[in-house]
Amino acid sequence: MEETQDAGRSGLGRFAPRSFRGAIVASTVGLMTVAMVLVVLGIQVVLEVAAQRDIRQVLDDRTDAMVRVLQQASTDRLTVPEESLQPGMVVYDGDGRRVAGSVASEVRDAADGVATTDVVRTVSGGEEDDRLLGTPFTTPSGEGGVLVVSQETAPYERSELYALIAAVVLGVLVIAATALMALRVTSQALRPVTVMADRAADWSEHDLSHRFALGPPTNELAALGATLDGLLDRVASAIRSEQRLTSELAHELRTPLTGIQGSADLALLRGVADPAVREDLEQIAASAREMGAVITSLLDIARDGTTSGREQCHxxxxxxxxxxxxxxxxxxxxxxxxxxxxxxxxxxxxxxxxxxxxxxxxxxxxxxxxxxxxxxxxxxxxxxxxxxxxxxxxxxxxxxxxxxxxxxxxxxxxxxxxxxxxxxxxxxxxxxxxxxxxxxxxxxxxx
CATH class of the missing domain: 3.30.565.10 (Histidine kinase-like ATPase, C-terminal domain)
Known part of the structure; x- marks a missing residue:
């Protein structure tokens, strides 16, 4: 289980931004993306509701106008004025037989099914998703009938599609503009922090006497400067303590080491008859010289713990x-x-x-x-x-x-x-x- 979690965290880490600025820009773009998706979905819902309302309103208006014409023309029996009948309208008698008018062949079966209704009913039919409104009516002579009106929905759907494309393009532009703005703002805001970090790193390596000295911590940068100054103070104090300790140890060790090496060299100069003793003295002298070189190196490190970088060589x-x-x-x-x-x-x-x-x-x-x-x-x-x-x-x-x-x-x-x-x-x-x-x-x- 722990291995799986570690693997998941390492996998997520590969996609996480590697800088604080990148994290800010990524979070800002993510929030704006979510907001734009919600806005686009909201616009589509509003457009869909408005389109359905408009289609129903058109069907109602056309139906009301035609029903009035049929009632005025049918004084003795059901009469349909051909000149008043618009395309997409069909008049049925009380038995469901078609009297006049026509609709598209794709929705003809659906229109015939609506012809037997005794209440106002709206249905969809056909590949083009035409909307049908069946409305029963009664003539002054007492005859009943059904008026079926069809309305094509393709223009409304095209308008919704165009609105969706426009909203998506606008959303992409807004997200891109937000990313550029966030990148610019974070770059300007974090540039002083980057400069301070670089200077602190350079001073800690080459010259510990420098300080930012930005005054009282009245803002975030001044507080950061004060923190870095305190850190540089502690680093300088630690390095001075190390240099002092190393120098003191080197001086304390050099005295007895010099005595050991001097005694061994002097004994060798006087001459030693026993080869084994002579070999031991030579080893003591060589080890003393090697230890002296080590002590000298440690002392040099302590003295030159931070180089200025102005000296050079090839x-x-x-x-x-x-x-x-x-x-x-x-x-x-x-x-x-x-x-x-x-x-x-x-x-x-x-x-x-x-x-x-x-x-x-x-x-x-x-x-x-x-x-x-x-x-x-x-x-x-x-x-x-x-x-x-x-x-x-x-x-x-x-x-x-x-x-x-x-x-x-x-x-x-x-x-x-x-x-x-x-x-x-x-x-x-x-x-x-x-x-x-x-x-x-x-x-x-x-x-």
Whole structure:
């Protein structure tokens, strides 16, 4: 049952407007459509009632006029003046025999059936839906008869059809005009909100010192501005707290870490006879340097958590540092010459975002690491590929989380730091599929 409801909601969601403006326009058009349908139906009902009333009125008038003529002409016996008998009129005697007149062949049987009536009766007959009115009368001589009058209803039905078409066309025009008006009004009303949202997003990423400062919340926009100002204040406070905490932790960790690395290097310089001890000291020194690089990256993220976007670089500016990050462990193939676009970030931050990916490729590759670059309209995509065994399926979804590594034995810190560093200047790090290995794509925003 829940699955059915979820499927129904997801199906309805595909047809729901994706914007608030679209929802307003859709609801307005829907209400106007319902209103116009009701108006058109109401007009048709009124026209139908009026047409039936007019047809009956015509039948009554023609019948009254002819009955008076028959009564005046039939002083001794039933006499029908031919010159006074109009088309569509038939006079029957008291026995139901036709005396004079004629009607259309399609309604002749219906007229004969009405001829035996002793009360006023209206019937429909024939393919053209003619209306018949049978009226009994008595002449001054005492003879009885029935006058049957037919009236074609096609002209009235055509008038109703034309009125329906005109009402439908008018309704469509009214609905279209309503949609355009609603779209224009909502666009003008929501434009300030869109501008404020874009500015707030830009300020939250690049400069948290800006505020709307629209004054007291006397209207909806001023209230929204005050809310966004408060939100920016809280974001700025949270970022400052994070920067302060990260900076303090980095400084506190650097002192003992420097001591560890210095002691290990000094012991190596003095010389160690035992190969096992020397290997342990080299591992301690390498781990200390790696941890120092991580701390430096975290400190840079804290200091440059929001970049101004005014600094820029090119891919060619960062490739030498990326090659140096490989440390000669594997061959680095540079295929970035085709990229000429400007990246909206300083070269140092770009290097710190991509270098962990190069180091990761060197750890898991076999012979070479390939660095490729492609320019797109809004970003530059820098891809780091290796020829290793790829990424295990079980860790692909959580690969960028702290403590998760491609293979057993890794610390699982470099990829998460790379993504966080890239996001600090509006970029992103994504996992792709490489031929026979892993591929990490870094999307760098263009200036």
């Amino acid at each position: 891919v060619a500016d960062v490739v030498p540092a990326l090659v140096a990050a490989a440390g000669g462990r594997l061959e680095v193939v540079d295929r970035t010459a085709t990229s000429t676009a400007s990246v909206a970030a300083p070269a140092g931050l770009v290097v710190r975002a991509v270098a962990p990916l190069v180091d990761n490729a060197c750890r898991h590759g076999r012979e070479r690491v390939v660095i490729e670059a492609t320019d797109h309209p809004d970003h530059v995509e820098l891809v780091v590929r290796d020829d290793g065994d790829g990424v295990e399926e079980g860790v692909r979804a959580t690969l960028f989380e702290p403590g998760v590594s491609r293979r057993a034995g890794g610390a699982g810190l470099g990829l998460g730091i790379a993504r966080r560093m890239a996001r600090s200047f509006g970029g992103e790090v994504l996992l792709g599929d490489g031929p026979g290995g892993a591929a990490f794509a870094v999307r760098l925003p263009r200036r």
